Amino acid sequence: MKTPVTVLGLGAMGTALARTFLVAGHPTTVWNRTPGRSPELDDLGVTRAKTVGDAIAASPLIVACLLDDASVRSTLQPVASELARRTLVNLTNGTPEQARRAADWAAQHGAQYLDGGIMAVPAMIGGPAAFILYSGSPEAIAQYQDDLAVLGKPTYVGSDAGLAALQDLALLSAMYGMFGGAAHALAMISSEKISPTAFTADLLVPWLTAMIGSASGIANDLEYGAAPGAAASNLAMQAAAFVNFIDASEAQGVDPMVLLPIRTLLDRAVAEGHGDEDMAVLVRLLAKN
Ligand SMILES: NC(=O)c1ccc[n+]([C@@H]2O[C@H](COP(=O)([O-])OP(=O)(O)OC[C@H]3O[C@@H](n4cnc5c(N)ncnc54)[C@H](OP(=O)(O)O)[C@@H]3O)[C@@H](O)[C@H]2O)c1
Numbered sequence: 001m002k003t004p005v006t007v008l009g010l011g012a013m014g015t016a017l018a019r020t021f022l023v024a025g026h027p028t029t030v031w032n033r034t035p036g037r038s039p040e041l042d043d044l045g046v047t048r049a050k051t052v053g054d055a056i057a058a059s060p061l062i063v064a065c066l067l068d069d070a071s072v073r074s075t076l077q078p079v080a081s082e083l084a085r086r087t088l089v090n091l092t093n094g095t096p097e098q099a100r101r102a103a104d105w106a107a108q109h110g111a112q113y114l115d116g117g118i119m120a121v122p123a124m125i126g127g128p129a130a131f132i133l134y135s136g137s138p139e140a141i142a143q144y145q146d147d148l149a150v151l152g153k154p155t156y157v158g159s160d161a162g163l164a165a166l167q168d169l170a171l172l173s174a175m176y177g178m179f180g181g182a183a184h185a186l187a188m189i190s191s192e193k194i195s196p197t198a199f200t201a202d203l204l205v206p207w208l209t210a211m212i213g214s215a216s217g218i219a220n221d222l223e224y225g226a227a228p229g230a231a232a233s234n235l236a237m238q239a240a241a242f243v244n245f246i247d248a249s250e251a252q253g254v255d256p257m258v259l260l261p262i263r264t265l266l267d268r269a270v271a272e273g274h275g276d277e278d279m280a281v282l283v284r285l286l287a288k289n
Pocket residue numbers: 009010011012013014015032033034037065066067068070071072074075091092093094118119120121122
């Protein structure tokens with residue numbers, strides 16, 4: 001028999017997790033604060049627990065996917081003693097500090113703990129592009145890696161429970177930077193009679209796809225150092241061009257708020273004497289703060 005699993009939380013993501021466990025043949029028990037959510041799971045044979053305590057008692061592997069850290073704490077605190085000898089996998093978005101606190105709390109109650117960062121949207125769960133970052137108990141990942149793999153590729157990043165959250169939030173930060181830039185680009189072209197869908201398909205997506213590969217060059221310079229004067233796109237040139245993005249946006253009636261912090265950073269890099277260097281300098285300036 002496949003490992004029985006309990007899923008706490010039937011929001012969009014928890015429902016996708018429960019559905020995927022059910023389809024993969026895991027006896028799956030669910031609990032949600034508001035009863036009766038996601039009725040489609042009933043046809044797949046889900047067991048609905050009336051209480052959180054019943055849900056935890058049903059399985060050795062407990063997956064929590066609630067809104068935030070506060071909702072996980074308020075849900076689990078009253079049933080802490082039920083967690084002994086079980087494994088809690090917390091896939092709720094949170095900070096490294098919250099993850100480390102949860103790991104300590106789980107250990108105090110005799111539970112193995114894994115913190116996870118889901119790098120997927122619900123529709124991707126169980127598909128080839130989904131991956132999930134895990135950190136925490138090495139014994140837990142060794143024991144349940146195959147079960148967790150049905151959700152998305154498990155990527156274990158270390159026994160420090162905070163490391164999955166740190167890398168999850170770093171990746172999401174990069175994504176929001178990209179989407180913020182895309183929103184600004186669409187606002188610019190919407191100021192004229194240009195089709196947003198055609199612009200996105202023909203220009204925006206190919207451009208971003210081509211450019212994202214250069215992040216490896218930034219990382220390389222950061223780790224190993226860049227050859228002096230080797231920048232193909234030096235920061236002084238970039239700062240000079242950046243003024244045009246802002247001026248053109250304002251002239252088209254577009255708020256440049258997404259761009260302004262990047263301009264500040266570029267100007268600072270140039271003012272501090274890094275005009276002939278490349279983007280890795282920006283990482284150093286940010287990390288210093
Ligand atoms: N959706 C995504 O694309 C995505 C991707 C990666 C990671 N995540 C992460 O996955 C987690 C869940 O996301 P989601 O999309 O499923 O969110 P959601 O659809 O908004 O669902 C939120 C879930 O949390 C429950 N909840 C909220 N407050 C609660 C409380 N105080 N006590 C107990 N339960 C509470 C809700 O229960 P009720 O039904 O009773 O309101 C519901 O089950 C979040 O941490 C999110 O950041 C989501």
